[in-house]
Amino acid sequence: MDNSVPIFDFAAIWTSRTLLLEGFGIAMFCATAAIILAMIIGLLIALMRLSNSRFLRGFAFVYTQLFRGVPLYVLVIWVYFGLAIVANINLPKIPAGIITLALLNSGYLSETFRSGILAVNIGQSEAAAAIGLTKRQIKRYIVLPQAFRIVLAPSGNQFVDAIKDTAILSIIGVPELMRMAQQQADLFYRPFEFYTTAGILYFIAVMGVTKLFSFIEKKMNRIGFTNGSQKLANVGEYI
């Protein structure tokens, strides 16, 4: 009976194209919302880790270690089922997925942001302090804009990871791409075609984001944002 079936039959894909694209859209939406949230939380946590308060530093440290150590599978079940059981918080599926991804990625991003802030030359803040800027102004106008450039590429990588991780949200029933592919694969009994298509869509998304971030990076370099090592190289040329 298997021989009567053509080897590759992508017709079924075309039939359920709207469902797959809808899932793709939801996956991208979850990843984007999560990464924006994660950047906000991550920056706060990074600033906490660099603060003078011992308590804030300790809290931020534990936060980072916790969310960098926990597997996404466990975290998503905690957020979706655990909160409902323990605290009676019944989150809808998509928000639960977004919160989970945001928590996980904020742990990684806070470490990225911290090292980005630390990578800004200390002379910059000293010079800013010398011309009379307050601590707050130094952070806001001198350190963070420069740190932003340094963390751009690693943040892009984190975004890519978030896109890939949306696939795991299917276990709590978020109707994203993988969930749709699974359903349709079972329906048409064509797992190979559907998972291949899902793979291709993820690949396109990841490539798109990678290209986008390297484009932004190039653009920033062109408008005078050179990074530290490039500056050093230029100085070397003149000596």
Added chain:
Amino acid sequence: MGKYDFSWRIIQEHLPDLIKGLIITLQISVAGMAFALLFGLFFAVLRFSQYRILNIISNAIVQVGRSLPLFVLLFWIYYGLSLKFKINFSDFQAGAIALGITGGAYMAEVFRGGIKAIDQGQSDAAFAIGLNRMQTSRLIVLPQAIRIILPQTVNIYVGLLKGATIVSVIGVSDMIYVAQYVSLETFRPFELYSFAGVVFIALTLSVASFAWLLERQLSGKSRRG
């Protein structure tokens, strides 16, 4: 429904099963890492080959491997391949291969980065004092590259360890799988998944701090030497 009363005794009662699951998790992550090292080394070597076509192919494969979610790879290998081409992997084999492909794509970059990071002057100097290509690689470049590669390799293993938690979706009876079926029997998902979560946090943190120690140790040596 009021307050939820915790029953951590469930963990104690099912501890032997959970530990059995943990051992399978460790086994599959190690098997995956072994594949990852092989794949990674193979594709890194291709990237350095003199033939442009090999560079392009290996680059493309590494890109694809890094772009596919592990979840998709698992389903693709276990359900897709087996049904289409009658290649029947066991759930454990499929899991190890999927972990190996994902990890291998990252390892290829680690190997490449480690080897590229060694200053060209090192090999030039080695050639100048009469070492051949093989000797230069073995005695000059690799020992230095390993310092860069080793800590990153351990970090990739941490990633695979966390990735290994999702192999239960194709039926590998790892710790998450055990937590799942015990919670179906006992209606205690929160306790069981929390336990699994804590075990994983402890595991990944200890391996990650090992990587950190390794990095410090190795960079310390290079400063002295």
